[in-house]
Amino acid sequence: MFFQDVKQGPPDPMYHLKVAADQDTNINKVDLGVGVYRNEKGQYHELGVLKAYEITTGSPEFLQKASQVIFGKDSEFLNNGQIASVQTISGTGAIHIGALFLRNSVPNLNKSIYVGTPTWGNYVPMFNLLGLEVQTYNYYDKETGEVEFASLLAAVRTAPKGSTFVLQACCNNPTASELTEQQWRTLAEEMTSRGHLPFFDIAYQGLGRGLDEDAYGVRHFASLGSEMIVAQSFAKNLGLYGERVGALHVVASTKEAAAAVKDQLRCMIRWEFSSSPAYGSRLVDLILSDPESQAKWHVELREIRERLERNRQKLFHQLANVHKHEQTPGNWHIIKRGQGLFSLLPLTPTQCEALKRDYHIYVAPNGRMNISGLRESNINYVAQSIDTVVRSSS
Ligand SMILES: Cc1ncc(COP(=O)(O)O)c(C=O)c1O
Numbered sequence: 001m002f003f004q005d006v007k008q009g010p011p012d013p014m015y016h017l018k019v020a021a022d023q024d025t026n027i028n029k030v031d032l033g034v035g036v037y038r039n040e041k042g043q044y045h046e047l048g049v050l051k052a053y054e055i056t057t058g059s060p061e062f063l064q065k066a067s068q069v070i071f072g073k074d075s076e077f078l079n080n081g082q083i084a085s086v087q088t089i090s091g092t093g094a095i096h097i098g099a100l101f102l103r104n105s106v107p108n109l110n111k112s113i114y115v116g117t118p119t120w121g122n123y124v125p126m127f128n129l130l131g132l133e134v135q136t137y138n139y140y141d142k143e144t145g146e147v148e149f150a151s152l153l154a155a156v157r158t159a160p161k162g163s164t165f166v167l168q169a170c171c172n173n174p175t176a177s178e179l180t181e182q183q184w185r186t187l188a189e190e191m192t193s194r195g196h197l198p199f200f201d202i203a204y205q206g207l208g209r210g211l212d213e214d215a216y217g218v219r220h221f222a223s224l225g226s227e228m229i230v231a232q233s234f235a236k237n238l239g240l241y242g243e244r245v246g247a248l249h250v251v252a253s254t255k256e257a258a259a260a261v262k263d264q265l266r267c268m269i270r271w272e273f274s275s276s277p278a279y280g281s282r283l284v285d286l287i288l289s290d291p292e293s294q295a296k297w298h299v300e301l302r303e304i305r306e307r308l309e310r311n312r313q314k315l316f317h318q319l320a321n322v323h324k325h326e327q328t329p330g331n332w333h334i335i336k337r338g339q340g341l342f343s344l345l346p347l348t349p350t351q352c353e354a355l356k357r358d359y360h361i362y363v364a365p366n367g368r369m370n371i372s373g374l375r376e377s378n379i380n381y382v383a384q385s386i387d388t389v390v391r392s393s394s
Pocket residue numbers: 089090091092093120168173201203232233234235241246
């Protein structure tokens with residue numbers, strides 16, 4: 001149990017004043033509290049310039065809708081009120097607030113956080129910023145292009161009881177390789193039996209295998225009754241990058257514990273950035289409230305996945321069959337196996353630099369490319385350039 005002993009945060013007069021004002025239905029109510037401009041009708045004032053987008057309603061159900069996307073509509077945790085959800089500054093903000101909460105409010109947690117490498121470059125500095133210690137293990141087998149599951153299990157088995165494991169739920173960045181469903185089940189069993197806490201990062205839900213399929217790991221842990229932290233982003237799967245809309249969900253073992261956790265999260269948000277931006281969450285709420293829009297979203301995500309997969313296979317075909325790279329060192333077949341937005345190419349930092357310098361092709365120094373940048377018109381050029389760079393340096 002991690003969250004059972006979390007205490008309520010100190011009272012915040014302005015917050016409580018606002019809650020009380022919002023709940024007051026008296027016809028004479030005059031809210032002179034919270035410092036936001038309202039119009040003559042007493043409503044939050046939407047500038048005419050934004051009205052063109054018809055985003056005039058609030059987003060009271062954003063958090064509930066967002067958690068349904070992660071946990072599914074029939075989640076027992078959701079129905080039991082065991083999930084403390086708050087809106088955050090996209091996925092990064094969710095990870096930050098989640099880590100801050102662990103450090104400040106969870107007394108019986110081991111302060112080490114386990115991260116499989118190679119991984120998203122922000123985890124280590126973000127956790128270090130909060131004074132949390134990061135332990136690493138090998139997540140990725142370069143030879144096979146698959147998850148080095150034995151290393152993950154070894155880390156789980158040797159970590160002190162009550163350790164936190166950061167787990168990317170889908171579309172692993174940068175390796176593009178993810179756990180199979182069987183591996184998720186094994187991992188969940190090993191982690192729950194050792195009292196470890198899963199900290200899910202789900203930044204690309206829907207871009208891998210599908211919205212529900214990409215949440216398999218999270219939902220499986222949930223089905224075992226595991227406490228967990230989930231950092232959710234709508235930046236990529238709804239194309240709302242600039243709106244910074246995300247959510248943090250903390251699943252506790254009881255409704256009462258969840259209420260205290262929520263109170264702690266409220267404090268942290270209040271002290272860090274006061275309140276979350278409304279515009280993006282209103283857009284998400286509108287889409288998730290309208291069955292037609294939701295269906296459209298599913299179709300669009302499927303088209304995106306199909307395009308990513310097509311481009312991935314075309315690049316592989318060019319490299320392997322046209323440029324005959326299957327036999328060269330570097331195991332190019334791993335490209336074929338990836339999933340999601342990324343592909344991790346067996347390129348050295350020097351080769352990546354050469355691609356940039358000589359061909360204006362920008363891939364991360366570790367060889368990670370965002371394959372949505374590939375188009376019908378440039379795949380051959382990219383493959384040709386990679387071929388030249390790899391042959392001239394080997
Ligand atoms: C693995 C991973 N997690 C989290 C994030 C955070 O995304 P955002 O803050 O844009 O929602 C990203 C974005 O690049 C990511 O790649």
